Amino acid sequence: MSHFANRGWMAERTVLLIGDDAEVRDGVRAACERAGVAFRAAATLADGLRVLSDSHHHATVLLASAVDEDGAMIRRIASAPAAGTLVLVARAPSLRLAIDAPRLGAAELLTIPLDVDRLAALFSPAPPAGDIVPIPRLHAGSGDELVGSSPALVAVFKTVGRVAGSDATVLVTGESGTGKELVARALHAASGRSAGPFIAVNCAAIPEDLLESELFGHERGAFTGAIARKVGRFERANGGTLFLDEIGDMSLVLQAKILRALQEREIERLGGEARIRLDVRVVAATHRNLPSLIASGDFREDLFYRLAVVALHLPALRERTGDVRALALHYAARFAAEHARELRGITDGAMRGLETHAWPGNVRELRNVLERAVLLSPGDVLQVDHLQLSPAAARDDGVVDGAEALHGYSPHMTMAQVEALHIGRVLRQVDRHFGRAAEILDMHRNTVSRKAIEYGVLPG
Numbered sequence: 001m002s003h004f005a006n007r008g009w010m011a012e013r014t015v016l017l018i019g020d021d022a023e024v025r026d027g028v029r030a031a032c033e034r035a036g037v038a039f040r041a042a043a044t045l046a047d048g049l050r051v052l053s054d055s056h057h058h059a060t061v062l063l064a065s066a067v068d069e070d071g072a073m074i075r076r077i078a079s080a081p082a083a084g085t086l087v088l089v090a091r092a093p094s095l096r097l098a099i100d101a102p103r104l105g106a107a108e109l110l111t112i113p114l115d116v117d118r119l120a121a122l123f124s125p126a127p128p129a130g131d132i133v134p135i136p137r138l139h140a141g142s143g144d145e146l147v148g149s150s151p152a153l154v155a156v157f158k159t160v161g162r163v164a165g166s167d168a169t170v171l172v173t174g175e176s177g178t179g180k181e182l183v184a185r186a187l188h189a190a191s192g193r194s195a196g197p198f199i200a201v202n203c204a205a206i207p208e209d210l211l212e213s214e215l216f217g218h219e220r221g222a223f224t225g226a227i228a229r230k231v232g233r234f235e236r237a238n239g240g241t242l243f244l245d246e247i248g249d250m251s252l253v254l255q256a257k258i259l260r261a262l263q264e265r266e267i268e269r270l271g272g273e274a275r276i277r278l279d280v281r282v283v284a285a286t287h288r289n290l291p292s293l294i295a296s297g298d299f300r301e302d303l304f305y306r307l308a309v310v311a312l313h314l315p316a317l318r319e320r321t322g323d324v325r326a327l328a329l330h331y332a333a334r335f336a337a338e339h340a341r342e343l344r345g346i347t348d349g350a351m352r353g354l355e356t357h358a359w360p361g362n363v364r365e366l367r368n369v370l371e372r373a374v375l376l377s378p379g380d381v382l383q384v385d386h387l388q389l390s391p392a393a394a395r396d397d398g399v400v401d402g403a404e405a406l407h408g409y410s411p412h413m414t415m416a417q418v419e420a421l422h423i424g425r426v427l428r429q430v431d432r433h434f435g436r437a438a439e440i441l442d443m444h445r446n447t448v449s450r451k452a453i454e455y456g457v458l459p460g
């Protein structure tokens with residue numbers, strides 16, 4: 001390469017650091033050297049804006065300042081066209097900064113001490129076009145359809161097609177996140193009841209003492225606190241489909257009541273006299289092994305046979321890796337459209353990473369990984385670093401199986417990996433409510449948010 005050509009390339013690929021911190025400067029410079037891009041620094045915001053006004057940068061790293069409470073500084077840099085990809089770094093990022101960063105236009109928020117490898121990956125030039133799996137255009141109307149063509153999923157499609165037209169009760173089994181609810185919706189949509197309601201109840205999410213009235217309803221005064229009549233979900237599903245999710249977590253008393261409702265096709269509201277006729281198709285689902293619950297006396301055998309008139313099993317995603325590519329492209333296209341991001345494709349390396357991941361959270365986890373990657377990738381190609389797949393869940397460690405895989409845990413993990421997994425899981429569970437997560441984890445909420453950012457486990 002000639003001297004001039006080299007200079008031209010360097011001018012294109014320059015990273016600007018704005019901020020006055022020796023440790024950050026050293027880290028960013030090291031990442032630039034590793035990525036083969038030029039490094040430039042501006043100590044103050046004013047200097048930085050001056051530099052940005054006369055030269056273009058591939059990426060800008062901004063040391064987030066505690067005084068920038070409303071993010072005005074970040075917004076100003078992010079909106080400068082010459083700033084390129086914006087990366088924020090902070091020593092102890094506040095929860096607010098972590099949540100606001102993507103909205104303000106930052107592609108990444110990194111903590112100090114800097115992860116030089118991650119930074120270098122962000123600065124690396126886009127990979128050559130040949131290594132990219134292109135993302136298809138999203139066709140209009142593609143919503144929540146079942147994606148995949150593995151033999152296991154095709155068998156599910158066929159069964160759905162065969163039984164949708166009947167009113168037979170269907171039991172859908174499979175690990176959490178495998179698509180049981182989506183299958184129930186597909187059964188409803190393909191049935192003669194699609195004009196009627198689809199009512200879903202997560203039996204494990206509703207406290208035991210409320211579940212009965214939630215399902216069957218109650219009359220006014222049926223119990224303390226029943227100040228008005230309530231129509232239950234069975235009744236609300238009349239003319240349509242009732243989806244009873246996590247049926248294996250229901251008490252034996254309620255199991256008996258469900259069985260009766262299914263057999264008699266009638267219910268009574270709590271505290272009521274009248275029998276109410278039902279025209280409801282029931283689809284039930286569970287991630288638990290019902291035959292073993294029957295063996296331990298925790299699930300009624302007669303209810304099992306009543307529910308499993310047709311049984312449909314959704315295999316875990318790691319057992320049908322053939323579906324991963326189609327799902328990844330589907331969700332990349334969908335989230336790119338949803339978040340108005342131009343995306344060309346996914347690198348071969350990233351696709352391999354997806355195909356060899358153990359997916360303890362199944363399709364739900366894949367969907368979250370893709371959404372986060374689409375939001376946070378700086379360029380128009382998704383690379384393996386953008387996926388932030390936890391190495392602990394790589395499939396080929398040979399130990400992750402059965403119940404352990406279900407929980408993403410393996411005895412080869414470091415304490416940090418276990419902590420990352422647990423914090424991510426708790427945050428998802430409490431729907432990103434950091435106060436509640438802090439209580440569960442018995443940690444200060446700032447520690448929770450710092451660790452979540454550090455480990456890259458903020459749920460999408």
Ligand SMILES: Nc1ncnc2c1ncn2[C@@H]1O[C@H](COP(=O)(O)OP(=O)(O)OP(=O)(O)O)[C@@H](O)[C@H]1O
Nearest residue numbers: 145146147148175176177178179180181182363364
């Ligand atoms: N084959 C698939 N194609 C496209 N999206 C899918 C597929 N399977 C699952 N998903 C998506 O994954 C997510 C989880 O699916 P769903 O809620 O149906 O799983 P589930 O098995 O009912 O989970 P849980 O047992 O935790 O309730 C949803 O966003 C769903 O749209």
